[in-house]
Amino acid sequence: MSQSFDIAVIGATGTVGETLVQILEERDFPVGNLHLLASSESAGHSVPFRGKNVRVREVDEFDFSKVQLVFFAAGPAVTLSFASRAVAAGCSLIDLSGALPADQAPQLVPEANADILASLKKPFQVSSPSPSATTLAVVLAPLLGLLDLQRIHVTACLAVSAQGREAVTELARQTAELLNVRPLEPTFFDRQMAFNLLAQVGKPDDQGHTLLEKRLVRELRQVMALPLLKISVTCIQAPVFFGDSFSVTLQSASAVDLAKVNAALEDAPGIELVEAGDYPTAVGDAVGQDVVYVGRVRHGVDDLSELNLWLTSDNVRKGAALNAVQVAELLIKDLL
Amino acid sequence: MSQSFDIAVIGATGTVGETLVQILEERDFPVGNLHLLASSESAGHSVPFRGKNVRVREVDEFDFSKVQLVFFAAGPAVTLSFASRAVAAGCSLIDLSGALPADQAPQLVPEANADILASLKKPFQVSSPSPSATTLAVVLAPLLGLLDLQRIHVTACLAVSAQGREAVTELARQTAELLNVRPLEPTFFDRQMAFNLLAQVGKPDDQGHTLLEKRLVRELRQVMALPLLKISVTCIQAPVFFGDSFSVTLQSASAVDLAKVNAALEDAPGIELVEAGDYPTAVGDAVGQDVVYVGRVRHGVDDLSELNLWLTSDNVRKGAALNAVQVAELLIKDLL
Incomplete structure (x- = not known):
């Protein structure tokens, strides 16, 4: 062989x-x-x-x-x-x-x-x-040793391409119709997707959680080997063709050392840390790339035990x- | 007189x-x-x-x-x-x-x-x-008595109209250029806003917080008369003309009674509660209306002490x- x-x-x-x-x-x-x-x-x-x-x-x-x-x-x-x-x-x-x-x-x-x-x-x-769990795992891995992690909050703003080519075509079609002041006729999405945000991706269960949200929690816990980690998650559908974006808050039990966090992100494989003051976007940075982009690394307002991040990655490629x-x-x- | x-x-x-x-x-x-x-x-x-x-x-x-x-x-x-x-x-x-x-x-x-x-x-x-603090205050007011509130997490997805008419015109212009495969020349925004999400609205301070984020924390604490309330906030710019959307998590110290939460939201002034399984959107519901729309009322995945909500409101009008x-x-x- x-x-x-x-x-x-x-x-x-x-x-x-x-x-x-x-x-x-x-x-x-x-x-x-x-x-x-x-x-x-x-x-x-x-x-x-x-x-x-x-x-x-x-x-x-x-x-x-x-x-x-x-x-x-x-x-x-x-x-x-x-x-x-x-x-x-x-x-x-x-x-x-x-x-x-x-x-x-x-x-x-x-x-x-x-x-x-x-x-x-x-x-x-x-x-x-899933692309969301993969992106979050890449970024959490180098940080776990630096935090006494209590809880993760994620609002994942997902690109329509996660739902396939038909969703991409429909966002383009809806947008063109609106710009040309023609009546909107949603087909793939059940309502206006262009210039709008949808609060959920897929149907929720009786408890209100979507499959994607439950999958993210289950997969991230398994990959991080933290089966009891509290993960608060909302996956929304953004009018973006390619590239997922994530607003993430990590709650630690003690003050987070931002210098160490930045150094760890700088050194970690699969991550590109954007300089302070700037931030990455799906379209401008992540799409077509092999890394997760990280920016807006900061404490909470008046809360040093909170670590906030903005992530973006190519959902089809890196994710x-x-x-x-x-x-x-x-x-x-x-x-x- | x-x-x-x-x-x-x-x-x-x-x-x-x-x-x-x-x-x-x-x-x-x-x-x-x-x-x-x-x-x-x-x-x-x-x-x-x-x-x-x-x-x-x-x-x-x-x-x-x-x-x-x-x-x-x-x-x-x-x-x-x-x-x-x-x-x-x-x-x-x-x-x-x-x-x-x-x-x-x-x-x-x-x-x-x-x-x-x-x-x-x-x-x-x-x-x-600010529109964000107003929207959140309207929804928090009827819930405070039902929760042993520890912390609020907000990812606010803001419409471009908050930045005035020039921002509205630019989103339309950028979108038309992209759909017509013409080169994109951002003027009002410093990068592509169409089919993209920007991680911050306005310039951040040395700690990474924007004025809008600090204003939201300060104003919400004052209106709710909870000067020490922990509020984790990220304000992002969405490619939406009118109507702000909010992914909100309230952490309580004990299990949240969803039936009571739904009843309180149903009765409260200034709120329209959308039925379970459905959700409101900026474009389809909030714009032009005098109420804050609330949907996706649910616990966390495996966490009864977490209350998740999706809010949307007309940033110019109700906000x-x-x-x-x-x-x-x-x-x-x-x-x-």
Whole structure:
């Protein structure tokens, strides 16, 4: 066996799947044969890789014993349908859908909890968390040792691209209609998204929490190995095409040393700290980049035990596809 | 003296000033003579009132003894220049600029702290708080008795109209340029505002806090009569023309009774509670309305002592002009 790996990507025609294939190429991931898979509707399309167009085939008919590693970049239903077949064929998997329980496929953010790899058995099953949990984990990891952390508050302002290409098209269409003073006819969103903020992303449960909010809490606790951490979260939908932004408050039991916080963020992998007084934005900084941008590092007003941050990251890239590839880079060290 | 009052409005050509004149008419405020005033650049314009166009005159030349009440709806510099002249002429004032200290002109939100009126002396000097503090005070007032409140977290997503007409025009212009794939040339904002979120509104101080954030903390503490209340606040600029939205978490020392919270919000003046599962938005609900909309009333994920809310209000109307007129309606009862 050479030092290359035969790989499958399921959901290869989606925003995250396509970016994942692009990142495999950019980072010179040792891909032998690449199999791109999707549902029957998307099969037949092709996606560029290393100068060639790779045809997308139906996942139903795929023989998983042909590959050593598969990325699940489609929805949770697809993961639940095919994960056990992949594992039975001896194939390791990285799931981006959040479908698998933590005891089967733990959430992994290389900058935060790479140490869990030691406890995994082949074929490996690993989850790449939601974009929000991934972004927060990258930033929390270097700070945990500096804080006596009591509680995290997050208002996550999510880009419409998290909901796929149709949502992106609809934001553009709604905006154009409003600027041209034409009547607005929402289709993908159930109301005006242009020049507006929606208070929730997806339907809430009986307690009022959305799946995304519960997923963020569950995944972040697992990645940080803090199962009881109090996390207050609201995920809203912003009229932004790409790039998530986060207003974050960390409550510590004692005064936070901002100099140490800044130094830790400056040194940490996967983070770009913006200088004091300035701040990063989704569009101007994060989109297309491989790091989480951090700015507005400050205490609370009259409260030295509070640490406030503003984060922004590319939800498709750093939040999803890149993290999955970074996980794969760790896995293949033990896969031979 | 009849039961009407001669009134002056300074800053009558601004977004808030113009709306204030409109609300005086809508609510049949007992206006005798109305004097509209502005800086020399805006003098000469006219503003409609009761079917006539009222000419705007220069504030510099105004004789404040002609009126019993003046609204300061221009910037803090204008208030600081003319407030003492107004008071010396025996004229009561309501300031919307935040320029006057609380011991001179206390912040007043009728739904929250109308009781402070009893301690005021004529000529009255009252401040109408920032739109964010006003909105939060209206919603906190009916809840305080139900919570053992430890801390408030607010991420305020502010509309560009808070920065005046130029900001509104620029958001529209930037959006049109982007949709037409023309190069973006920010002028009012220092970067792309369309399809983006800006992490701060105005320049931060050496500690990283903006004036708006410090004002919100100071004003809310004063209105709620909780001078030591811990308030964690981030004010961001959203690509929304009109209407502010607020992601709010209230931490209580004990379990929060959601049924009581919902009942209190349902009964409270100045609030419209949206049914569970749904949520209000700036554009779809708040704009043009006289109430603060409240939705997403819920505990924290796994935390019954946390109360989460989503608020939205018309920043020009309920947040500013209407509150000032409501204050005036209270003041005139004692002004005769």
